[in-house]
Amino acid sequence: MWNYVVRRLLYTPLIVIGVLLVTFLLFVVVQGDLSTEIAGRSASAETIAEIRAEYGWDKPLFINIEGMKQHGIEALFDSQFVKHFVDTVTFDFGRSRASKQRISELLWDGAGPSLCLTLPMFVGLLSTSLSIALIIAFARGTIWDTILVVICVLGMSLPSLAFILLGQYFLAYKLGWFPIFGYEPGWSGAKFLTLPVLIGIIAGLGSDVRFYRTVMLDEIRADYIRTAYAKGVSTRRVLFVHLLKNALIPVITSVVLAIPFLFLGSLLLERFFGIPGLGYMMIEAIGNRDFKVISAMTFIISVLFVFGNLATDICYALVDPRISLH
Amino acid sequence: MIETPLIEIEDLAISFPTGDDRPGHRRRVRAVHNLNLSIYKKQTVGVVGESGCGKSVTALSILKLVPQPPGKYESGQIIWQDDAGQNCNLLQMTEKQIRAIRGNEIAMIFQEPMTSLNPVYTIGDQIMEAILLHQNVDRRQAIQIAADALDDVGIADAVSRLKEYPHQLSGGMRQRVMIAMALACQPRLLLADEPTTALDVTIQAQILELLRELQDKRGMAVMLITHDLGVVAENADVVAVMYAGRIVEYGSVHAVFAQPLHPYTQGLFNSMPRLGNQNHRLSTIPGNVPNPANFPPGCPFHPRCETVDADPKCSSDDPPLLEVQEEHWVACWHTPGYNTGRQTRPKVEYRREEAEVI
Amino acid sequence: MNAITATAADIPETPTRGLWADAWRRVFRNRLALFMSLIVLLYVLVALFVAFGWLANDWDQSVGGSYEPPSTTNMLGTDIFGLSVLRKTLYGTKISMTVALVAALISLAIGVPLGAMAGYFRGIVDEIIVWIYSTLSSIPGLLLVMAFAFVLKDKSLFGQPLRGITVVYLALGLTSWVGICRLIRGEVIKHKQRDYVAAARAYGCPRWRIILLHLIPNVSHLILIDFSLRFVGFIHAEVILSFLGLGVKDEPSWGVMIDDARLELSRDVWWQMAAATAAIFVVSLALNIVSDALRDALDPKLRE
Ligand SMILES: Nc1ncnc2c1ncn2[C@@H]1O[C@H](COP(=O)(O)OP(=O)(O)OP(=O)(O)O)[C@@H](O)[C@H]1O
Numbered sequence: 001m002w003n004y005v006v007r008r009l010l011y012t013p014l015i016v017i018g019v020l021l022v023t024f025l026l027f028v029v030v031q032g033d034l035s036t037e038i039a040g041r042s043a044s045a046e047t048i049a050e051i052r053a054e055y056g057w058d059k060p061l062f063i064n065i066e067g068m069k070q071h072g073i074e075a076l077f078d079s080q081f082v083k084h085f086v087d088t089v090t091f092d093f094g095r096s097r098a099s100k101q102r103i104s105e106l107l108w109d110g111a112g113p114s115l116c117l118t119l120p121m122f123v124g125l126l127s128t129s130l131s132i133a134l135i136i137a138f139a140r141g142t143i144w145d146t147i148l149v150v151i152c153v154l155g156m157s158l159p160s161l162a163f164i165l166l167g168q169y170f171l172a173y174k175l176g177w178f179p180i181f182g183y184e185p186g187w188s189g190a191k192f193l194t195l196p197v198l199i200g201i202i203a204g205l206g207s208d209v210r211f212y213r214t215v216m217l218d219e220i221r222a223d224y225i226r227t228a229y230a231k232g233v234s235t236r237r238v239l240f241v242h243l244l245k246n247a248l249i250p251v252i253t254s255v256v257l258a259i260p261f262l263f264l265g266s267l268l269l270e271r272f273f274g275i276p277g278l279g280y281m282m283i284e285a286i287g288n289r290d291f292k293v294i295s296a297m298t299f300i301i302s303v304l305f306v307f308g309n310l311a312t313d314i315c316y317a318l319v320d321p322r323i324s325l326h
Numbered sequence: 327m328i329e330t331p332l333i334e335i336e337d338l339a340i341s342f343p344t345g346d347d348r349p350g351h352r353r354r355v356r357a358v359h360n361l362n363l364s365i366y367k368k369q370t371v372g373v374v375g376e377s378g379c380g381k382s383v384t385a386l387s388i389l390k391l392v393p394q395p396p397g398k399y400e401s402g403q404i405i406w407q408d409d410a411g412q413n414c415n416l417l418q419m420t421e422k423q424i425r426a427i428r429g430n431e432i433a434m435i436f437q438e439p440m441t442s443l444n445p446v447y448t449i450g451d452q453i454m455e456a457i458l459l460h461q462n463v464d465r466r467q468a469i470q471i472a473a474d475a476l477d478d479v480g481i482a483d484a485v486s487r488l489k490e491y492p493h494q495l496s497g498g499m500r501q502r503v504m505i506a507m508a509l510a511c512q513p514r515l516l517l518a519d520e521p522t523t524a525l526d527v528t529i530q531a532q533i534l535e536l537l538r539e540l541q542d543k544r545g546m547a548v549m550l551i552t553h554d555l556g557v558v559a560e561n562a563d564v565v566a567v568m569y570a571g572r573i574v575e576y577g578s579v580h581a582v583f584a585q586p587l588h589p590y591t592q593g594l595f596n597s598m599p600r601l602g603n604q605n606h607r608l609s610t611i612p613g614n615v616p617n618p619a620n621f622p623p624g625c626p627f628h629p630r631c632e633t634v635d636a637d638p639k640c641s642s643d644d645p646p647l648l649e650v651q652e653e654h655w656v657a658c659w660h661t662p663g664y665n666t667g668r669q670t671r672p673k674v675e676y677r678r679e680e681a682e683v684i
Numbered sequence: 685m686n687a688i689t690a691t692a693a694d695i696p697e698t699p700t701r702g703l704w705a706d707a708w709r710r711v712f713r714n715r716l717a718l719f720m721s722l723i724v725l726l727y728v729l730v731a732l733f734v735a736f737g738w739l740a741n742d743w744d745q746s747v748g749g750s751y752e753p754p755s756t757t758n759m760l761g762t763d764i765f766g767l768s769v770l771r772k773t774l775y776g777t778k779i780s781m782t783v784a785l786v787a788a789l790i791s792l793a794i795g796v797p798l799g800a801m802a803g804y805f806r807g808i809v810d811e812i813i814v815w816i817y818s819t820l821s822s823i824p825g826l827l828l829v830m831a832f833a834f835v836l837k838d839k840s841l842f843g844q845p846l847r848g849i850t851v852v853y854l855a856l857g858l859t860s861w862v863g864i865c866r867l868i869r870g871e872v873i874k875h876k877q878r879d880y881v882a883a884a885r886a887y888g889c890p891r892w893r894i895i896l897l898h899l900i901p902n903v904s905h906l907i908l909i910d911f912s913l914r915f916v917g918f919i920h921a922e923v924i925l926s927f928l929g930l931g932v933k934d935e936p937s938w939g940v941m942i943d944d945a946r947l948e949l950s951r952d953v954w955w956q957m958a959a960a961t962a963a964i965f966v967v968s969l970a971l972n973i974v975s976d977a978l979r980d981a982l983d984p985k986l987r988e
């Protein structure tokens with residue numbers, strides 16, 4: 001098992017470098033020089049030159065041969081790629097164009113509200129859908145099973161935006177059960193978070209329940225379940241001891257797959273309910289064409305995601321004794 | 327004195343839907359049809375038949391393990407003689423009562439040793455689960471019992487093996503573990519559903535030898551399901567030949583092997599290679615086992631039957647199982663003496679002497 | 685010896701139907717799936733009619749006052765500019781279908797060859813391709829799509845500024861080939877061991893021919909299943925991108941309509957929202973059911 005974990009650990013830096021390359025390609029190479037756009041139409045050539053120097057657009061992409069000729073060998077690496085690399089690795093992303101705040105601080109401030117929204121949503125979604133799936137596994141082949149599957153497919157077919165819009169419109173605006181908009185840090189913020197969390201869970205339930213149901217039904221037909229029954233084990237123990245631990249293996253994978261979708265859900269939810277988290281900032285940054293914020297966000301979230309993946313693989317190794325053989 | 331059987335299956339019928347879900351096409355077919363069978367204490371009953379003839383369903387039904395739905399018990403009862411000598415119907419037991427029997431009084435080992443063990447628990451945990459469920463012992467004693475059980479099935483270094491996972495064992499080892507698990511609670515009846523089909527030939531012989539030894543030592547009864555007549559010849563006291571969910575021939579191993587009466591049984595014998603008649607080509611039974619979804623009317627074997635040519639009775643009436651000779655039952659209209667056969671429950675008390683070879 | 689195998693060996697097997705013929709038979713037997721395929725076909729027809737200019741090409745003509753509720757003249761009501769919501773919805777069908785189709789084609793065009801190469805050549809080629817897709821799949825999908833769309837927006841290609849819809853399908857296509865690539869790679873590795881590939885190699889068949897004529901046809905059913913599943917994802921992604929201002933501009937799409945509707949709901953103007961949502965819902969439902977049926981019919985794991 002440790003072999004496997006170490007191998008996964010060693011692959012992680014390679015992936016981080018890959019992510020770095022992707023952000024470089026997108027936000028430096030494809031994005032290109034935006035100095036005229038930033039400076040505005042009536043800017044002088046000097047202002048433009050200043051901006052180009054500030055963002056490093058006056059430097060070559062990879063290696064600076066001109067610079068080396070003038071300033072010696074160390075100037076060879078005075079390039080946009082090296083600057084991007086060093087900045088990103090030291091988490092020095094510069095300042096936001098719109099608010100002039102340091103981007104690393106912005107991200108730090110946004111993480112709290114985002115977690116307040118996503119964490120309850122994630123835990124709620126996972127436990128609800130797993131319990132429903134276990135109940136279905138128990139009632140398989142009955143009319144309840146069919147009804148639930150139909151509801152799941154219907155839920156999967158509705159776009160997440162519709163869940164948010166309809167939920168906010170009916171539950172907050174029409175019925176007035178929840179505040180429409182707002183955020184407060186601390187426990188008093190719970191009243192603002194309840195509805196978005198609820199909507200997030202309901203929007204995700206369809207596809208999750210359906211997936212877990214397939215997993216459970218695959219497992220419940222397995223031979224080892226029959227063996228357990230033949231030993232005289234009770235149904236409850238078969239479900240919670242024998243089936244659940246086996247089903248956890250595909251569930252862990254799907255949990256990782258769900259994390260980006262949670263980000264998607266929270267992005268839109270934060271926007272609609274005015275929660276000042278990372279998703280909200282991302283949408284604002286898109287509006288302001290604040291590409292540094294987007295680049296930094298892409299990198300940071302991807303790195304978090306990479307480590308999340310790593311954590312899952314380690315969980316895998318803990319749940320599945322066969323993993324050491326792979 | 328007439329002995330009461332340990333278990334007696336009477337007129338058992340189990341049906342499944344055909345899987346055709348179109349409206350108007352939904353039908354149930356019987357995977358097991360009016361089946362009668364008895365097993366006495368310390369006896370081995372061999373059940374033979376082709377794939378899909380209902381052997382596993384019969385064994386599963388004894389423990390009420392036929393999945394419901396889709397399966398359904400249509401009729402019949404299974405009379406079990408419990409420890410105190412009382413008779414009770416297994417099929418009418420509550421979930422809780424049958425759980426006390428499963429793995430304790432009646433244990434089962436399955437066809438697929440590779441997948442029948444839970445991959446995420448150690449074999450120690452899995453053997454101990456049965457022990458802790460049925461015996462009033464603490465964990466330490468349970469470990470000891472489990473280790474002894476492994477020892478009994480010939481696994482060396484039992485205590486450290488308890489900590490291993492199923493994937494660390496070979497197929498033969500896993501089947502030994504399954505046997506150890508089944509026998510850990512000293513059951514009085516063992517249902518062995520093709521215990522060796524998935525294994526290499528040499529391992530097959532070892533496992534059967536082991537089963538035989540343990541049976542002698544423990545004095546338990548065994549229902550040995552197989553599709554290998556050789557295995558039956560070596561191990562069984564009584565033979566039940568199944569075809570299309572019914573028993574078509576029943577009798578002591580001597581009677582059936584000396585004079586197989588049903589054309590299907592004869593076909594099975596002719597397709598078995600034997601020493602001494604190498605000049606013969608192996609013959610085969612023509613045709614396929616009918617799918618239970620479209621069993622033919624009449625005798626289910628008649629489309630494949632070579633002995634009898636086009637008799638309208640065969641294709642219209644299903645022959646019942648009749649006792650045509652002393653302790654020898656058959657279900658075929660064309661058996662000599664069938665017309666005078668008696669309709670009795672198939673029961674044979676015979677047990678072979680030790681080391682008696684046929 | 686084993687009596688039963690001896691009897692079974694000489695029995696001729698019932699002729700096995702081809703995979704595809706069998707699959708069609710199964711899909712046809714499933715009435716619901718058949719009906720749902722007809723709905724998908726209807727959407728495609730609407731998209732084609734719009735594309736040929738026979739339908740809804742006058743969506744930018746106003747047909748009445750602002751925010752008229754549904755009536756017999758304007759079946760789905762009007763929006764703020766008095767444009768017909770029905771025409772906008774029909775036009776949105778074209779946008780959605782185009783986005784999903786082109787994005788799916790782009791992802792197939794990248795994923796299938798890369799996957800086949802990785803699986804066939806192994807070695808360093810494989811390492812590099814696996815590294816690329818591991819990296820891409822380490823970036824949450826929506827974030828990656830947004831980053832692509834953000835960067836591509838207002839860029840030009842071959843001197844032409846990119847249209848909003850082009851940005852959407854480029855961003856979706858360029859980011860979503862990982863799944864199919866991984867699938868094809870796995871299958872090719874599996875099939876490479878089979879005899880027919882060895883035989884083809886033995887009589888000197890060139891590599892590209894083996895991949896194209898022997899391996900790809902053998903995994904085409906997986907491609908189709910993946911394709912039908914991805915389609916729904918693309919339709920939903922267009923909605924989000926357009927809503928975020930990274931997608932379709934200057935023409936109506938379902939995402940743009942829902943974005944408009946966000947502000948209209950507080951004035952009890954629900955018809956634009958309802959029309960767009962219903963259009964998405966019905967086609968997603970149909971595609972979900974059809975892809976389920978396809979998977980049941982084609983997935984060898986589920987076939988007995
Ligand atoms: N869960 C089930 N659902 C539907 N049909 C079933 C089910 N279990 C068994 N059957 C049907 O019952 C029939 C008998 O099956 P069974 O497993 O008893 O055969 P078998 O004699 O044990 O064959 P084998 O030698 O292959 O083990 C089969 O033809 C099958 O169609």
Ligand SMILES: [Mg+2]
Pocket residue numbers: 381382383437519520
């Ligand atoms: Mg069987």
